[in-house]
Each structure stands twice: as C-alpha cells, then as structure tokens.
Amino acid sequence: MVATVAQCVLLPVLGIVIGLFFLGLYRKIMARLHWRYGPPLIQPVIDILRLFFQGGMSHGAVFDFGLVLSLAGAMAIILFIPFAQWCPLQGSGGMLVILYLMLLMPLGTALSGGEAANPNASIGISRKLILALGYEVPLLLILLSVMSYYSTISIVDIVRGQQASVWALFSWPLALPGIAYILILPAVLGVRPFDTTTAPQEISSGPLVEYGGKYLAFEHIIHALSLFLGISLFVNLFLGGAANPIVFFVKILVVFVACVCINAVFPRLRIEQAVSYLWKWPTAIAFLGLVVVSLVK
Amino acid sequence: MPKKTIIPIGPYHPLQEEPEFFKLHVEGEKVVGLDIEIGYNHRGIEKLSESKTFEQTVFLVERICGICSTSHPIACVQAVEDAGDIEVPERVLYIRSVIGELERIHSHLLWLGLAGHFLGFNTVWMWVWRYRESVLDMMEHITGNRNHYAMMKPGGVRRDILPEDIPGIKKTLDGLVKPLALFRDAVIDDPVIHARTKGVGILTKQQIIDYGALGPTARASGVKIDTRKDYPHAAYGLVDWKVITAENGDVFDKTVVRILEMFESIKIIEQCLDKLKTVPGPVDSNPKAIKPGDGIGHYEAPRGEVFHYIRSDGTNRPVRHKVRAPSFMNVPTDRVAVMGQSIADATIILAAVDPCYCCTERMIAIDADTRRTALRSPDLLRLSQEKTELLKRELGKEGPKLDFGVPS
Numbered sequence: 223m224v225a226t227v228a229q230c231v232l233l234p235v236l237g238i239v240i241g242l243f244f245l246g247l248y249r250k251i252m253a254r255l256h257w258r259y260g261p262p263l264i265q266p267v268i269d270i271l272r273l274f275f276q277g278g279m280s281h282g283a284v285f286d287f288g289l290v291l292s293l294a295g296a297m298a299i300i301l302f303i304p305f306a307q308w309c310p311l312q313g314s315g316g317m318l319v320i321l322y323l324m325l326l327m328p329l330g331t332a333l334s335g336g337e338a339a340n341p342n343a344s345i346g347i348s349r350k351l352i353l354a355l356g357y358e359v360p361l362l363l364i365l366l367s368v369m370s371y372y373s374t375i376s377i378v379d380i381v382r383g384q385q386a387s388v389w390a391l392f393s394w395p396l397a398l399p400g401i402a403y404i405l406i407l408p409a410v411l412g413v414r415p416f417d418t419t420t421a422p423q424e425i426s427s428g429p430l431v432e433y434g435g436k437y438l439a440f441e442h443i444i445h446a447l448s449l450f451l452g453i454s455l456f457v458n459l460f461l462g463g464a465a466n467p468i469v470f471f472v473k474i475l476v477v478f479v480a481c482v483c484i485n486a487v488f489p490r491l492r493i494e495q496a497v498s499y500l501w502k503w504p505t506a507i508a509f510l511g512l513v514v515v516s517l518v519k
Numbered sequence: 520m521p522k523k524t525i526i527p528i529g530p531y532h533p534l535q536e537e538p539e540f541f542k543l544h545v546e547g548e549k550v551v552g553l554d555i556e557i558g559y560n561h562r563g564i565e566k567l568s569e570s571k572t573f574e575q576t577v578f579l580v581e582r583i584c585g586i587c588s589t590s591h592p593i594a595c596v597q598a599v600e601d602a603g604d605i606e607v608p609e610r611v612l613y614i615r616s617v618i619g620e621l622e623r624i625h626s627h628l629l630w631l632g633l634a635g636h637f638l639g640f641n642t643v644w645m646w647v648w649r650y651r652e653s654v655l656d657m658m659e660h661i662t663g664n665r666n667h668y669a670m671m672k673p674g675g676v677r678r679d680i681l682p683e684d685i686p687g688i689k690k691t692l693d694g695l696v697k698p699l700a701l702f703r704d705a706v707i708d709d710p711v712i713h714a715r716t717k718g719v720g721i722l723t724k725q726q727i728i729d730y731g732a733l734g735p736t737a738r739a740s741g742v743k744i745d746t747r748k749d750y751p752h753a754a755y756g757l758v759d760w761k762v763i764t765a766e767n768g769d770v771f772d773k774t775v776v777r778i779l780e781m782f783e784s785i786k787i788i789e790q791c792l793d794k795l796k797t798v799p800g801p802v803d804s805n806p807k808a809i810k811p812g813d814g815i816g817h818y819e820a821p822r823g824e825v826f827h828y829i830r831s832d833g834t835n836r837p838v839r840h841k842v843r844a845p846s847f848m849n850v851p852t853d854r855v856a857v858m859g860q861s862i863a864d865a866t867i868i869l870a871a872v873d874p875c876y877c878c879t880e881r882m883i884a885i886d887a888d889t890r891r892t893a894l895r896s897p898d899l900l901r902l903s904q905e906k907t908e909l910l911k912r913e914l915g916k917e918g919p920k921l922d923f924g925v926p927s
Contacts, residue, residue, distance in 0.1 A: 256645035341524045490639030492863045
C-alpha cells in the first residue's frame with residue numbers, strides 16, 4: 223500500500239523530469255544537426271522556472287479549467303502506463319482507461335485555448351482535432367490487434383507476454399501493427415512533418431498563442447509529459463517494456479532520438495496532406511495486421 | 520456559409536523579419552481575401568538624397584536595403600554617369616559585376632534558407648545559411664564589409680580586386696558548387712517539398728504582365744525579363760551566361776529558378792575574374808563635376824529590376840532622385856497568388872516573391888471622395904512645421920526658427 227502511494231506520487235514527478243530532459247535534449251540534438259551549438263540541456267527547466275515568476279493573463283474560468291484538465295489527464299495516464307516494473311494502478315482497466323484518459327489532453331487544450339478566442343488558436347485547435355482524427359483510426363486498429371493477440375486489456379500483461387517470448391515488433395503477426403505504429407508515431411507526438419498544430423510561421427504557435435507566464439509554463443510541462451507518455455506507450459506495447467527502470471529509460475531515449483532525427487529531415491505537411499497520409503498507408507497496414515492477427519488467433 | 524475570420528500577419532510576426540501587415544481573410548483554412556498594408560519602414564530616402572552630394576547619395580542608397588546593398592548603389596551610380604555622360608574604365612565593369620553577382624548568391628541563399636524555415640524545414644534554413652557565410656566572408660575580404668560594401672562611386676569603384684585575391688575567391692566559389700548542387704537535387708527530388716510547393720501560389724504569365732512583376736517572380740512564370748540581358752550594363756554584355764526561366768509560376772518553380780540562377784552567377788563571376796587578370800586600368804575615372812541633365816540607371820537586383828532616376832542641375836547634389844525597388848511591383852501579386860489557398864500555403868506564397876519591405880516603403884494618401892492624392896510634399900512640410908511649433912509651445916522653448924516657406 224505504501225509502495226503504491228509512493229509510486230502514485232513519484233511517477234508523475236519522474237515523468238515531468240524525463241519529459242523536460244527530452245525537451246532539452248530535443249533542442250540540443252536539433253541544434254547539432256543544424257550545425258549550431260544549442261542551448262544547455264537544462265534550458266527548458268530554466269525557462270519554466272522563469273515563466274512561473276512572470277505574470278500571466280487568464281482568459282476566464284474555462285481557460286484555467288482546461289489547462290488543469292489537460293495536466294490532470296496527463297498525470298493520471300502515467301499511473302496506468304508501466305514504467306518498467308512500476309505501474310501503481312495496473313488492476314484498474316488497463317488499455318481502455320488509457321484510451322479514455324488520452325482524450326483529456328487535447329480536449330483540455332481545446333477548451334482552454336478556445337476560451338482565448340484568438341483566430342490563430344482556433345485554427346490550431348481545429349488542426350489538432352483533425353490530426354487526432356487522422357491518427358486515432360490506425361491507432362485504435364493497432365491497439366485492437368495487440369489486445370486481441372495477447373487476449374487481454376491489461377497493458378502489464380501485454381508487457382509480460384512480450385517478456386516471455388519476443389518483442390511484439392519482431393513477432394510475426396504483430397510486426398504489421400508495429401510498422402503502422404512507427405509510421406504514425408510522429409503524428410501522435412506532434413513532431414514534424416505533423417507539427418501543423420503549433421506551426422509558428424503559419425498560426426503563431428496556434429493554441430499556445432494566448433498563454434503567458436505560469437500558464438505557458440504549465441503548457442510546457444504538459445507538452446513534456448505528452449512526449450514522455452506517447453513514447454512510453456509505444457515502448458510498452460511493441461518494444462517489450464522493461465524489467466528495470468534503466469533499460470526502460472534507454473528504450474524511450476532511443477525512440478525519442480529517432481523521432482528527433484525524423485523531425486529534422488522533413489518540412490511540415492499541410493493538415494489535409496497529413497490526414498490523407500495517415501488514412502492511407504498506416505491505416506491499410508494496421509487493418510491488414512488486425513485481419514492477420516484475428517486469423518492467426 | 521462559413522464565418523469569415525481575419526488572420527493578421529504583422530505588423531510584427533514570426534513569419535517575416537520586417538514590419539509589414541497582411542490581413543488574411545479566411546473561411547476555415549481557405550484564404551478568400553488579402554489586404555496588404557506596408558509603410559512601417561518609410562524613411563524619406565528620396566528627399567534625403569536631395570540634401571546629399573552625388574558621392575554621399577551612393578552611401579545613402581546603400582542603406583535602402585541591407586540585402587541589396589550593392590544593387591541600389593550600382594543603379595544609382597549608373598544614373599549619375601548617365602546624367603553626366605561619364606565614361607568608366609572597362610575594369611570597373613567587371614568589378615561591379617563580380618560584387619553584384621556575389622550579392623545575388625548571398626541573397627538567393629538567404630531566401631532559400633527562409634523558404635525552408637517557412638515550410639518548417641529548419642535544417643535547410645541553418646545549412647543554407649552556413650554556406651552563405653562563406654559568401655559573406657568573401658565579401659569582407661574583397662570590400663572590407665560583410666554588408667554595405669561601399670564599393671561603388673560615380674565613375675568607378677572604390678577598391679580594386681587584387682590579382683593575389685583571385686585564386687582564393689575562385690576556390691571559395693568552387694567550394695560552393697557542391698552544396699548548391701546538393702540543395703538543387705534535394706529540392707528537385709524531395710517528395711515532401713514537392714507536396715508543399717508544386718501547384719502552390721501559381722502566377723500565370725498574364726498575371727505577371729498585368730501586375731508588372733519582376734525578377735525571379737516573373738521568370739518563374741515564363742516571362743523572360745532580365746535587365747542584365749535586356750539593357751546590358753556593367754560586364755553582363757561581355758560575358759557568356761543565360762537567363763533562367765521556368766513555366767509553371769508556382770513556388771516550386773520560383774525556388775528552382777533562384778537555385779539555378781546561383782549557378783549562372785558563379786559562371787559570370789569566374790569569367791569576370793579571368794578578365795580581371797588581363798584587363799588593366801584604373802578603377803576610377805575621377806569625374807570632377809556632373810553636368811546638368813537627367814539620367815537613369817537599371818540594375819537587376821536579386822529580386823528584380825532596381826530603377827534609379829537622377830536629375831542634376833550642375834551643382835554637386837541631385838535635384839530629384841527617384842527610386843523604384845522590385846518588391847514594389849512584386850508584393851501586389853500576392854493578392855492573386857494566395858486566393859483560394861490554405862493558410863499553411865499562404866505563408867510560403869507571401870514569402871515566395873522574396874519581399875523586401877525596406878526597399879519598397881512609399882507613402883501615398885488618397886482622398887476617398889475625390890480619388891486624388893491628398894498629402895503632397897508641401898502638405899507634409901506644413902504638417903511637420905505645425906507639429907514643431909506645437910512642441911515648441913508645449914515645451915516653452917524657443918528652438919530654431921523653422922519657416923523655410925512652402926515650396927510650390
């Protein structure tokens with residue numbers, strides 16, 4: 223019991239720390255790929271501390287509530303996704319709860335950003351929701367294949383199943399959904415070529431445009447958490463999770479660096495191009511994977 | 520019917536580095552209208568020029584734009600030389616072309632990098648600008664400055680290109696060819712760049728002619744105009760090169776035209792440098808006075824034709840100096856190019872003409888009822904004097920007497 227409570231408190235903190243480390247690493251790797259020196263690794267932490275001490279403007283109760291909802295959703299998911307052997311709420315619903323809670327982050331941002339009534343924010347939110355519509359179709363197919371292959375909705379059992387044999391990505395019937403997941407991962411994480419939601423040159427960073435001070439700091443923390451969560455889910459479902467935290471950290475680090483490299487070599491797609499890509503190859507492969515899995519089973 | 524929203528791009532916006540104001544009228548993501556407001560950068564250069572000597576005027580026009588900081592001076596000295604019937608030594612012509620073409624390479628690289636940035640392709644942006652550094656270093660080596668080269672003067676140039684510098688310049692240019700080829704192939708082959716730029720922001724040949732657009736914007740739509748060929752000046756009539764054109768008029772073609780032009784520029788510079796080894800001579804004809812008369816000067820700046828008109832009354836100052844920069848003609852084409860496109864494309868379309876606002880800024884006030892120009896220079900002078908009087912009264916200070924009388 224004490225261990226569970228301790229995990230419930232410490233895992234979100236760990237998630238924020240790793241997420242912020244990823245944001246710093248992101249800037250550093252991008253800078254090196256650009257032949258720049260880049261900011262220090264702890265720059266995001268410095269920025270967030272500074273922002274907390276700056277005045278920010280709220281646009282009303284819904285603006286605050288959306289932000290809190292987003293942050294709460296992100297922190298809640300952490301308790302359901304295993305970080306190596308730690309998964310405090312593993313007995314409560316598994317994948318289905320994760321799917322529900324994953325909706326809270328974009329929903330909270332939409333509520334909050336929409337309250338600001340800035341046209342740039344509205345366009346950014348509508349792009350985010352369209353993009354989510356694009357990647358959730360293949361994502362649901364992928365999750366369905368994984369769940370039906372291991373005959374469980376518990377993500378901890380899925381990890382155990384992989385540790386007993388091979389990683390899902392390299393096992394025969396699940397390789398197809400795995401490939402589909404790799405194809406949509408940049409869209410789930412919102413990195414290029416799918417960063418239309420926050421395109422600074424087009425819509426002045428979209429939903430973020432009206433945030434300042436501590437509100438912006440919270441948005442940065444939510445962004446850090448969402449990076450951590452998106453990658454953790456992939457690692458647990460297809461790269462076999464991990465038995466100890468260091469191996470798990472190395473795995474998410476490798477996936478993250480790969481995503482940053484993809485981010486560096488693509489320009490941004492238009493939203494309709496992004497959706498037509500997501501509904502074409504990844505969806506087809508994921509659907510094929512689901513059919514194969516159900517035949518094999 | 521969907522609700523119309525206005526997306527403001529400007530007056531200060533991450534999209535563009537200069538103050539300008541585009542009001543995008545959008546329905547959802549589709550652009551249905553565009554208002555262009557410029558004038559945030561007006562400095563009164565033409566009027567200032569009338570208070571400078573001919574030699575000082577060249578330094579002044581150099582500051583019209585930081586990027587074309589040799590195109591305006593070349594056009595200006597050519598206008599002065601035309602007004603005063605001044606002959607310039609042959610060596611000067613080659614040096615002017617070398618500086619002008621180096622400027623074109625750095626300007627096109629600057630645009631290419633920014634175009635990458637607008638598409639969210641920051642890697643291209645940083646890589647291109649890194650190669651641009653070598654061009655700026657070369658400029659510093661030749662002229663002493665990375666920008667604002669101060670090379671041109673009526674009748675000649677201020678510095679010679681020394682024979683011992685020529686191998687170094689050629690070596691740097693050779694080093695540029697490989698990265699340029701890399702970018703050319705990257706743009707021509709990359710499917711995502713195709714998806715973002717092909718068929719986007721198309722300007723037809725007729726629209727180019729109607730709007731009088733210039734430079735690479737016009738050449739990408741198949742309009743073969745280039746002042747360097749049409750009215751040969753500097754050394755452009757003496758070396759071998761060709762005008763690059765494309766047919767489709769979309770953002771992709773504008774990019775390709777600019778990249779290929781850089782190869783032509785390298786060709787021109789290498790020929791000029793070879794000539795500089797053999798053509799002797801002073802680099803300044805030292806004109807003592809500019810006789811009364813009118814003169815015009817063209818130069819094909821990286822964005823299109825720069826045009827300068829100068830009238831001399833025999834004193835050491837121009838009595839009238841008129842400048843027309845290419846963006847003045849190119850920016851209005853945005854109105855037809857962005858229509859019906861998405862917001863994501865609007866950013867790259869607005870940037871595709873390589874707009875340069877500080878070159879362009881002019882102010883004109885039209886009376887809405889009579890459709891006539893409301894504020895002419897006497898009105899502005901009067902307003903200025905009234906404001907000064909007001910300030911003097913408010914501050915209770917005497918100050919200098921400012922009644923110069925209003926010229927009619």
